[in-house]
Every structure is written in structure tokens, then in C-alpha cells.
Amino acid sequence: MLEAQNQTEIIQYVPFSSFVHPSFWHTLTEMKLEVDKLKETTKQIFGRFTYRCDIGSVFEVDGTSFNKTPHLEQQYHHVMGTIMNKNTIEDFKSIDKASLLNSIGEMIWSNLRERTWITNPSALLNFFILSFADLKKFHYYYWFAFPAPSQPTVHMKGRSTKISDYFNNKQLETLSQCYKSLEENQKNFFVVIKKNDDLSVKKLSEVFDVNSANCIDLDLVSTYFVFADPSNGCNPGWPLRTFLAALLEYCPDLAKSTLQVIGLRSSMNGDFIKSLVFSIEIPQDIKPVESAGWVGWERNDKGNFGPRLANMSTSMDPVILADTSSDLNIKLMKWRLVPDLNVGVMKDTKCLLLGAGTLGCHVARNLLAWGFRHITFVDNGKVSYSNPTRQVLFNYQDCLGGGRRKAEAAADNLKSILPTTNSKGIVAHIPMPGHPIGDSLKEETIGDIKRITEAISEHDVVFLLLDTREARWLPTLIAAQHRKIVINAALGFDSYLVMRHGISTSSDEVATLDKQYIEGRYLGCYFCNDVTAPGNSLRDRTLDQQCTVTRPGVAAVAGALSVEILVALLQHPKRVDAPALYNFNKTEQEIPSQIEGVLGAVPHSIRGFLHSYQTIAPTCTKFKQCIACSDTVINKYREEGLDFLLNVFNSGSYLEEVTGLSALHLSAEMSEILTLTDEED
Amino acid sequence: MSSVTYTDFIEAAKNFIEISNRCCDGWKFIEHDKDKCYLRKETFLNYKNGDYERLLKADYVIFYKESYCVPSFSFNVWNSAGMLLSLDDIRTMSLISINKKDFYSVVTQQEHPIFQRPYFIIHPCHTESVLAAFKDKSKNIIVTFLGLVCPLLNINLPLEYGM
Numbered sequence: 001m002l003e004a005q006n007q008t009e010i011i012q013y014v015p016f017s018s019f020v021h022p023s024f025w026h027t028l029t030e031m032k033l034e035v036d037k038l039k040e041t042t043k044q045i046f047g048r049f050t051y052r053c054d055i056g057s058v059f060e061v062d063g064t065s066f067n068k069t070p071h072l073e074q075q076y077h078h079v080m081g082t083i084m085n086k087n088t089i090e091d092f093k094s095i096d097k098a099s100l101l102n103s104i105g106e107m108i109w110s111n112l113r114e115r116t117w118i119t120n121p122s123a124l125l126n127f128f129i130l131s132f133a134d135l136k137k138f139h140y141y142y143w144f145a146f147p148a149p150s151q152p153t154v155h156m157k158g159r160s161t162k163i164s165d166y167f168n169n170k171q172l173e174t175l176s177q178c179y180k181s182l183e184e185n186q187k188n189f190f191v192v193i194k195k196n197d198d199l200s201v202k203k204l205s206e207v208f209d210v211n212s213a214n215c216i217d218l219d220l221v222s223t224y225f226v227f228a229d230p231s232n233g234c235n236p237g238w239p240l241r242t243f244l245a246a247l248l249e250y251c252p253d254l255a256k257s258t259l260q261v262i263g264l265r266s267s268m269n270g271d272f273i274k275s276l277v278f279s280i281e282i283p284q285d286i287k288p289v290e291s292a293g294w295v296g297w298e299r300n301d302k303g304n305f306g307p308r309l310a311n312m313s314t315s316m317d318p319v320i321l322a323d324t325s326s327d328l329n330i331k332l333m334k335w336r337l338v339p340d341l342n343v344g345v346m347k348d349t350k351c352l353l354l355g356a357g358t359l360g361c362h363v364a365r366n367l368l369a370w371g372f373r374h375i376t377f378v379d380n381g382k383v384s385y386s387n388p389t390r391q392v393l394f395n396y397q398d399c400l401g402g403g404r405r406k407a408e409a410a411a412d413n414l415k416s417i418l419p420t421t422n423s424k425g426i427v428a429h430i431p432m433p434g435h436p437i438g439d440s441l442k443e444e445t446i447g448d449i450k451r452i453t454e455a456i457s458e459h460d461v462v463f464l465l466l467d468t469r470e471a472r473w474l475p476t477l478i479a480a481q482h483r484k485i486v487i488n489a490a491l492g493f494d495s496y497l498v499m500r501h502g503i504s505t506s507s508d509e510v511a512t513l514d515k516q517y518i519e520g521r522y523l524g525c526y527f528c529n530d531v532t533a534p535g536n537s538l539r540d541r542t543l544d545q546q547c548t549v550t551r552p553g554v555a556a557v558a559g560a561l562s563v564e565i566l567v568a569l570l571q572h573p574k575r576v577d578a579p580a581l582y583n584f585n586k587t588e589q590e591i592p593s594q595i596e597g598v599l600g601a602v603p604h605s606i607r608g609f610l611h612s613y614q615t616i617a618p619t620c621t622k623f624k625q626c627i628a629c630s631d632t633v634i635n636k637y638r639e640e641g642l643d644f645l646l647n648v649f650n651s652g653s654y655l656e657e658v659t660g661l662s663a664l665h666l667s668a669e670m671s672e673i674l675t676l677t678d679e680e681d
Numbered sequence: 682m683s684s685v686t687y688t689d690f691i692e693a694a695k696n697f698i699e700i701s702n703r704c705c706d707g708w709k710f711i712e713h714d715k716d717k718c719y720l721r722k723e724t725f726l727n728y729k730n731g732d733y734e735r736l737l738k739a740d741y742v743i744f745y746k747e748s749y750c751v752p753s754f755s756f757n758v759w760n761s762a763g764m765l766l767s768l769d770d771i772r773t774m775s776l777i778s779i780n781k782k783d784f785y786s787v788v789t790q791q792e793h794p795i796f797q798r799p800y801f802i803i804h805p806c807h808t809e810s811v812l813a814a815f816k817d818k819s820k821n822i823i824v825t826f827l828g829l830v831c832p833l834l835n836i837n838l839p840l841e842y843g844m
Binding site: 017018020021022024025055056140142268269270308309310311312314315321324325328335336339 | 704705725736738759761762763764765767785786789790791792798799
């Protein structure tokens, strides 16, 4: 037992672990951007550590580290140190770390030799940070060093013991009281003398004489050298290392003696009962500090001597912050209200907006709000002075100089709302049936058709937001052929239509009429509706006439509904095949479960009338002789391609012949004539 | 149902600080603006996952939520490099004692009304109704509130608060 007590081992100091507060990076960035700019600087900063017994050997820095005076905190000690911030990563990597540490050490040592530490013990504490800040990416490379001389090497006699083995409660109480009355810079290192039963606390300057070159008549039995100990284990903390080196420089005669050292550790309530006493054996030959180098670079997370990286981009990069905050809106919907919401599908869905006018702008805004990030505009026009008040992506600047191209301005302005939006503008004219194409424009038209076809094939959803019925024909056909989701919106003066198209099917099967709903793929397109509802009222006919003047609210409502229908569709397990109810006014219990998606049932179409503030949700099947989505037309397009298209554009009646509609119209006329004849009789 | 007013909150907060100082629990009372005061505590967290051990720091803020007339608990956690933990990190590290399915209904991330930076906010179930039920019987509404929050975050609430 006694032998174990006398067994000596080389002292193991507990190194500091750096701990950076996020505000440290914020302040460093501010200083770099506003004060230092391109200058490479070495600054004085403050760090701190605690001698609380429940916290380990942690060395902290935060935004206040850059203040002129540190913010005092209970049971913490402040340490003055230096930060050297390099301007390039190459400089950061290439600087010789060993010689840097040695030169810092040499500076520290020459200061210590002047023995200012006797009157100002805080001078024994030091730290250094080597850093490089990549302010584009908000990546901060950093490396802490706690410089200490590698010599002298001392030994610890036996294991550390509790302070209560040496001092009774009354003495500990005295220690606490006297400690409180010490000045801040004296609290790091001081001396305790225990004579008989009396305990006294002495500042270093009361024990050592700065001017005397020689030693002290200290009775080592009754003297305890005290240091504020960051370690909370059985080994002493890092500050002891430099303390001992300074002591031995001051008094080399301490060789071959045993020093009693108190590692001061405070409990939560401020008493020192958890402090430890170390017996330190000084060797006979004390190697001078100058003979060996300095140690103290901190090991990184992997335990190697290397720098650390703080990647602060998610909390500091404004573009990333904008992106994640916008995503958060959608996630909150999911977390709080709709747990089954698939938040990823919006981000992955590519939307093509044909038309960057009133409808196009409203649809784009609503898509952004729902988390869509891939949006392409197709429009041939330029922003005119009348546009900005109704077309919500444009502003006055876009009108100047003849006006920016709408498709491009819309794409750019979306990015100014959310920088991470993947938005693009395509300038193209959509050729229309019955609008002949002259030879001079033939090549350009073929180019437009090619680009529109490519755009449709590269996106998942096509929004038809054009200002005429005829312009919708070509994209309806191409989208039907490519089996894309199509959302169609059309405006009248005070009415609107929003609908989804069915997709082409390979089978001849047609939906039966007695079901409550129609499967998504059998739903009609814009042109199916047109013909299957002959004799529309005058009001309907005013939909979609070019240059329609509309009540502004109509565009906003239709734009919003278009996006809501799309999202409801995407959230439906059957997606584009989601069935549409015939009667949308049924109460919730009566709706069959296979109809509903996460956001409820999805209608086929919505017609709204602002005049009466009413909406209806009609549903209809595909029309076998539809001029846009019937098999006849799709097959002809597949077989004849461009030639078929050009025929359609050049003739007003070609489509109706191809689909047999002209015959239908004729028979309808005939039956009218027959009816009238009957009545006359 | 009577709710907690801002004055009630401030009074309870000042009271709370006195107890905190007595048992050295580390909470501070900060007057941000005349009508934006809050309680704050920074503390180290030791995260252990099998062999893997990491030291983290947590910033707890108890503030008053005007729109709901209740105290609200917000926090952030960062590692030794100063990097903030994400909501997903908080969830997978089970720093909150709740099963993963219910996690999102209890913890969310929002722009903090006082600091204008992202913070995690905890909604303990039925805060308003529980606090209203306890309002007359509780000596300190903030202690009662913390009693709802602490089990979720594995925070120890010293007994001194109850005395």
C-alpha cells in the first residue's frame, strides 16, 4: 500500500478540448467583411474555461471573445489569446505548424522570464487559434493551440487525493471566503499556507519577490500551490504545466523536492470540496525550457494533429436559409395537419407553363408556395406597360427599353423571390389550327414546334395558360401523346375554367355511365368538353377569346385552383388516374374511399362564376371524336408527324374532317331541320 | 378558461430566477425589450450512443407566446465546432424522449419571434389546458410548465423548485 503511494509516474496533463459557440463564427465573419477585409490579421481575443467539477476540460470561445473586455461569468476564468486568420486555404495549410508554435512559445517564455506573472498570474495562461474563413461557403477551418513548454518533465507521486483529506470544513470555508476576495487576475494561481490549524490564502506576489533573483524560504510541507483546474478527473488540467515551468525557472532550487499542488475545482454552489491535491516530484535535473520545444496543438475529432472544420452553411448561408425556411412551410403542413403529405414530390415535379401572362404569373407564384422548384415558362411576348399590375411576376423595370421577353423576365424574377428555384424561359410561338403558315415563317415554326415538343417531353406537368382556344390545341396533342399531366385554365370576363386532362389509353374500353365516378384516364380534355357540350351559353363562349379583358380576381382564383388541383392529383395514390366524382356535392361519408387522396377527391373541372360567386365541378368523359386527344388524331400525328401538323395549321376545317366531326355537325343540322319540319306540321 | 397573462409570466419568471440562483441551476432573466423578456440557460449535454460519445451545448429559452397566452419552450443544440444540430439530428439522436411517430407533433422548427433565427420549439401536449387547470393551484406557472417539458428533454428539474 505504501509502495503504491510512493510510486511515481510521469505526470499526465489533461489537455483542453475546444468548444466554439456559433456566435464566434458570426462575429469573425462580420469583422472580416467589415473591418479586416483583405488584410491578414492577428488579433487579440479572449477565451474561457471553467473550474466547475461537473464539466470537463473544455475551452470555450464565442462572439464576445472579440470584445475589448471579456464578459465575466461565474466559475469561469478568462484567458487572453491570439487568432491568426489566413486569407487562403493554401496559406492555412502550408504554414509550418511546429515552428509557429515554437515562435509563439518563445514569445511567451521571454515574457515569463521577466516574471510579470508574479504580479499578474493570468499571464501564465495562453491560447492560439489558426483559422481560415471561406466566406462564400461559410466553411471555417480552425486549429486551437494551448502552448506549453514540453520541459520540464515532472512526476506525480501516487494518485491524487481529495482535498478533504488535508483540510477540514472550517479551513475549506476559509479558503472559499478568501478566494472570493481575491482580484480576478489573482484567482488563477495563488498559494495556500496551512500552519497548525490556520489556513491563509496568499497572492503569488505575497510569496515571491519579483526582484529577487534567488529563491524563497517556503516551507514546502505547509505550502500548497493552487491553480484553477479545468479537469474534472484524477489528472490535473493543462494550466499546471506552464505554472510549474515558471516556478522552476524562478526557483531552480526546487529540484529534487516534492510540491503539494491543489487543483481547485468548484461545486455548483461555489464550495471547493471537489478539489484534488497532487504530490508533484521535481526531478534532480531540470531541463531548461529553451532546450526543448513547445507542445499544445489540439488533436482533431479523429485524434490526429490536424485542423477542424465548422461547416456553418446551413445556419449562415442566406441562400440556404431561404431555401430551408421555404421548405419548412411545407413541412409544417405535414407535421401539424397532413401527416401523409408527400413533401418530396413537389420538389421533384417539373412544371412547364405555357403562357407567362396573368395566369402564368399566378400559377408560378402558387407553385413556389407549394414547394415546386423546377418551373419553365414558354411565351413569345414582351412585357408591356399594362402588364405589371395584373401579371404578378413583372415590375416596372421589365417594361423599359421595349420590354423584356416575358418568359425570361418571369424566370429571372422567380429567382429573385427564391434563389434556389430552377427557372427557365423559352421564347417560342405556338402555331394554331386555322392560322396558315407562310413559307417565310415555315422554318421558324418548325423550330418552335421542335422546342415546344422537347419542353413538353422534358417536364412532368404542362399548364395550358394561353389566351386563345386555338393555341391550346398543339400542346394538348403533344402532351396527350407523351402522357403528361395537363392542367388547363381559361378566363372569361367574370368566369373561369380550371380542368385536368385525361391521358391516352391503349384500350378501347370506355367508362360505364352508371358508376359514381370516372377513372382519371377517361376524363375529357379541353376540346372534348367543347364539343360534347354543344350550344353553350353566351357566357361560356366568351371564355378564352384572345385579349379578353377580365376581372382581375378571376385570374388569381383560377391560377390558385390550377395549382391546388395539381397538388391534390400528385398527392393521390393514383396520380393522373385519380377518379373524378360525377357529383362533387356529396357529403364526405358517401365518397367511396378509393376516390380520395391525401388532400381529398380531385374534380375533373371547376367552373367559377364571379357574378354569382358560384362554382360547379362538372365531370365528363373523353370524346371519341375529339380534335385534340382522340386516338384518331394521336395516331395520325404519330404516323405523319410534322406534315399532319402543318395541314392542321393551314386549314380551318382539316381537323374536323379527320375526326369525322364535319359529318357529325351535318347530321346535327339535319336533325334540327327534321325536327322543325315535324313541328311545322 | 383563464390564461396566463404577460404580467403573470414576468412575475413567475422573476420568482423562478430566485430559486434558480439559490440552487445554482444557471437560468438567467433577460430583458430584451420592454415587452419581450425571457429566461435563458446554456448547458452542456453529454450525448452517448454506444461507444460514441460527444459533448454538445444546448441553449434553452423560455419565452411568452402572446397569441396563445402561454409560456413557450425553445432550444438549439450545437457541437464543439459551433455547428447547429438539424431537426432530423434531434429526432434521430433521441434527445427528445418521445417515439419517432409523435415527434413532429411535439417538436417543430420556427423562426424565433425574439431572435429571428431558426429555433426548435416544443409544444407539450395541451399546454394551455393543463396550465389553465393548474393556474390557481400552482405556486409558479413556469415551474409547472417546465414540469411538462423537462421529461421530454431529459432535463433534470431540481426539487428546490417545488418547495
